[in-house]
Amino acid sequence: MAHAAPIDEDMMTPPRGYEEGAGVYNEKLGMWVFLGSEVMFFTALIGAYIILRVAHPVSWKPPGEVLNVSLTAVNTFLLICSSVTMVKAFAAIQDGNLAGLKRWLIATVLIGAAFVGVQVYEYMHLIDKGFVPSEGLYGSTFYTMTGFHGFHVAMGVICLMFVTWKAFQGKYTAADHRGVEVVGLYWHFVDLVWIILFTIVYLI
Amino acid sequence: MEKDKHAHPNYIGIFFFLAALTAVELGVAFLPWPKMVLIALLIFLAVWKAVLVALYYMHLRYEPTRLRLLAIAPLPLAVILVVAVTREYRW
Numbered sequence: 127m128a129h130a131a132p133i134d135e136d137m138m139t140p141p142r143g144y145e146e147g148a149g150v151y152n153e154k155l156g157m158w159v160f161l162g163s164e165v166m167f168f169t170a171l172i173g174a175y176i177i178l179r180v181a182h183p184v185s186w187k188p189p190g191e192v193l194n195v196s197l198t199a200v201n202t203f204l205l206i207c208s209s210v211t212m213v214k215a216f217a218a219i220q221d222g223n224l225a226g227l228k229r230w231l232i233a234t235v236l237i238g239a240a241f242v243g244v245q246v247y248e249y250m251h252l253i254d255k256g257f258v259p260s261e262g263l264y265g266s267t268f269y270t271m272t273g274f275h276g277f278h279v280a281m282g283v284i285c286l287m288f289v290t291w292k293a294f295q296g297k298y299t300a301a302d303h304r305g306v307e308v309v310g311l312y313w314h315f316v317d318l319v320w321i322i323l324f325t326i327v328y329l330i
Numbered sequence: 331m332e333k334d335k336h337a338h339p340n341y342i343g344i345f346f347f348l349a350a351l352t353a354v355e356l357g358v359a360f361l362p363w364p365k366m367v368l369i370a371l372l373i374f375l376a377v378w379k380a381v382l383v384a385l386y387y388m389h390l391r392y393e394p395t396r397l398r399l400l401a402i403a404p405l406p407l408a409v410i411l412v413v414a415v416t417r418e419y420r421w
Contacts, residue, residue: 148397150393154397158400161401162404166407173415177418195356195359203349203352209345209383210342212387213341213387214341311388318384321380321383322380324376325373326376329355329372330359330369
């Protein structure tokens with residue numbers, strides 16, 4: 127039965143007096159629907175990569191011959207680090223620890239920016255070696271897949287900077303930290319996609 | 331309702347496990363084994379890591395069943411898309 131919501135309503139649960147739906151608040155549901163569309167976006171890229179590679183295997187070089195696997199392994203480690211700092215930020219504000227939230231968010235922004243920096247360095251190094259997008263199927267698929275992922279990471283860093291700014295303004299509390307959770311979902315998804323891309327593009 | 335109130339998983343432990351799996355991937359990738367064995371092993375390791383991130387860092391393990399269904403709904407479609415386009419070629 128519908129009834130007026132109390133003033134101190136927990137914002138992390140669905141609005142009262144409505145159909146329960148997916149059982150989560152609207153912003154989180156919206157992010158998951160968006161991530162579903164992102165799964166299909168990256169699937170299209172990965173699917174295209176697989177059929178091109180299978181159809182033209184001679185265009186691809188063995189792992190480590192052109193691409194710097196060691197450097198990218200470091201970058202993969204950075205992204206995993208940023209996922210744990212992100213989830214620690216979320217855990218901190220769940221416990222009402224605003225100082226912890228700020229600290230872990232800053233760490234996530236810095237590590238995320240470092241990932242983008244290493245990727246830019248990798249691109250510059252590869253272009254110097256003559257491995258450019260117009261090099262052929264190997265080059266075009268490599269830059270398309272890693273470039274779109276890098277773009278997602280860069281957008282994630284910008285969103286995280288915004289959330290960090292809001293955290294310093296005291297917007298988030300233990301009762302309402304929707305912004306932190308929603309941006310965290312996006313950030314972990316970007317990490318998840320990189321886990322798949324690292325294997326497919328660099329190791330196989 | 332959302333199951334937001336649960337004890338924090340061991341996030342640091344999961345981090346070390348993900349890092350260890352990444353180290354294993356790097357070791358496996360350069361083994362002189364048949365290519366198809368390496369591909370199967372590397373994809374298995376990558377999916378294992380991805381599932382850990384989704385379950386614990388994205389908290390899917392603690393979400394309502396309906397949200398979990400929403401989250402995994404695109405996966406069969408992704409498989410159908412890849413299989414459908416790869417059938418264009420004779421392997």
